[in-house]
Amino acid sequence: MHSDADSNPSPLLAVDNLTLRFSSASGNVVDGVSFSVSPGETLCIVGESGCGKSVTALSLMGLLPMPPAQITAGSAMFDGKDLLRMPRREMAAIRGNRMAMIFQEPMTSLNPAYRIGDQIAEVVLRHRPVTRKQARARALEMLDRVKIPAAVKRLDDYPHQLSGGMRQRVMIAMALANDPALLIADEPTTALDVTIQAQILQLIRTLQEETGTALIMITHDLGVVAEVGDRVAVMYAGRIVEQGSVDDVFIDPQHPYTLGLMSSIPSLSKREGRLTTIPGMVPTVDTMPPGCRFAPRCPFAGAECKAAVPPLTDLSPGHAAACIRAPLEAEAHFDGAVA
Structure with a gap:
């Protein structure tokens, strides 16, 4: 506390x-x-x-x-x-x-059709004056920050390829990407x-x-x-x-x-x-x-x-x-x- x-x-x-x-x-x-x-x-x-x-x-x-x-x-x-x-x-x-929110069930909050790196980058692009490359670099930084192993490889994974705990880490990375x-x-x-x-x-x-x-x-x-x-x-x-x-x-x-x-x-x-x-x-x-x-x-x-x-x-x-x-x-x- x-x-x-x-x-x-x-x-x-x-x-x-x-x-x-x-x-x-x-x-x-x-x-x-x-x-x-x-x-x-x-x-x-x-x-x-x-x-x-x-x-x-x-x-x-x-x-x-x-x-x-x-x-x-x-x-x-x-x-x-x-x-x-x-x-x-x-x-x-x-x-x-x-302001950002983390939901109970990450599988319903992540889009199954998009790679997780793109989903985090999209949140950054929406609110920050950055290039796609910079947004992807931020996505990688956030995956590292939430302690996802082999983050570079995971950037291009789809949600279904991750465990429940890893998906929740991705949701946290996405929620915190813009320092709310x-x-x-x-x-x-x-x-x-x-x-x-x-x-x-x-x-x-x-x-x-x-x-x-x-x-x-x-x-x-x-x-x-x-x-x-x-x-x-x-x-x-x-x-x-x-x-x-x-x-x-x-x-x-x-x-x-x-x-x-x-x-x-x-x-x-x-x-x-x-x-x-x-x-x-x-x-x-x-x-x-x-x-x-x-x-x-x-x-x-x-x-x-x-x-x-x-x-x-x-x-x-x-x-x-x-x-x-x-x-x-x-x-x-x-x-x-x-x-």
């Missing part, structure tokens, strides 16, 4: 009250989400599938079709401009240049085995330290958060329910959902009993309950939890939770259903 993130407090990206819905849905798929990330800092957005993490990222990158998606409130200030209200042409000039100020990584290691996953995370972290890029890491894996995060935003059913430094949230989780996520992690030391799970499912956008959206699954919920939406409230400097029961007593433990 980086210790210097706090030395530059002015955010590179500041998202405020982002609210988004799809025209066919009755509720907001992202509901009043606010967070920020500073240069050189890693913010992890964590939560179960379907909680709105990826939709949030795609909206910031201007990659959601509008309609059916519709941003009904909020702003996302980046370099002094609001990404949510930026003309499409201006957004296209920023995407892949000042902000990198968004959406579950970048989910499709990879554990050993390769650790290598890719280490690679992203090393490259980030070298370049000072701000990173938003979207994941459902708290192990990934512990590995790379400075700060974490826990997201549930389209809302941020807890936010703080990784240390604060891991040592002193203050939302029942965060507590449930923590309790679901296998421990190397404790063997007795079975893994705790959080009962129930994340509600769909059409079945969002009133009040606290976690209340139907929460062991601490009372009638008041279902009556009003709990605001994200500061419990200590930089650590906030959206729970009327917070701060939770130290002895409170999550007593969910067992798997």
Whole structure:
């Protein structure tokens, strides 16, 4: 984890009250989400599938079709401009240049018909006043940088000739080719085995330290958060329910959902009993309950939890939770259903 993130407090990206819905849905798929990330800092957005993490990222990158998606409130200030209200042409000039994204499955993001060297060079040519030869040299430099062996030979390979881990390295090379100020990584290691996953995370972290890029890491894996995060935003059913430094949230989780996520992690030391799970499912956008959206699954919920939406409230400097029961007593433990 980086210790210097706090030395530059002015955010590179500041998202405020982002609210988004799809025209066919009755509720907001992202509901009043606010967070920020500073240069050189890693913010992890964590939560179960379907909680709105990826939709949030795609909206910031201007990659959601509008309609059916519709941003009904909020702003996302980046370099002094609001990404949510930026003309499409201006957004296209920023995407892949000042901002870049790594996706979950590189095979769907790389074009199978083009050599990987050409695909990286194309990103450089689109945004930089360089010749094709210079762009190809940059592609080779990036393949070296992401530690692809025999990079000269790999330049002319097609995506199908590479392993999953190598394809993900190519995606990272492509995302970083223009030295973006902000990198968004959406579950970048989910499709990879554990050993390769650790290598890719280490690679992203090393490259980030070298370049000072701000990173938003979207994941459902708290192990990934512990590995790379400075700060974490826990997201549930389209809302941020807890936010703080990784240390604060891991040592002193203050939302029942965060507590449930923590309790679901296998421990190397404790063997007795079975893994705790959080009962129930994340509600769909059409079945969002009133009040606290976690209340139907929460062991601490009372009638008041279902009556009003709990605001994200500061419990200590930089650590906030959206729970009327917070701060939770130290002895409170999550007593969910067992798997």
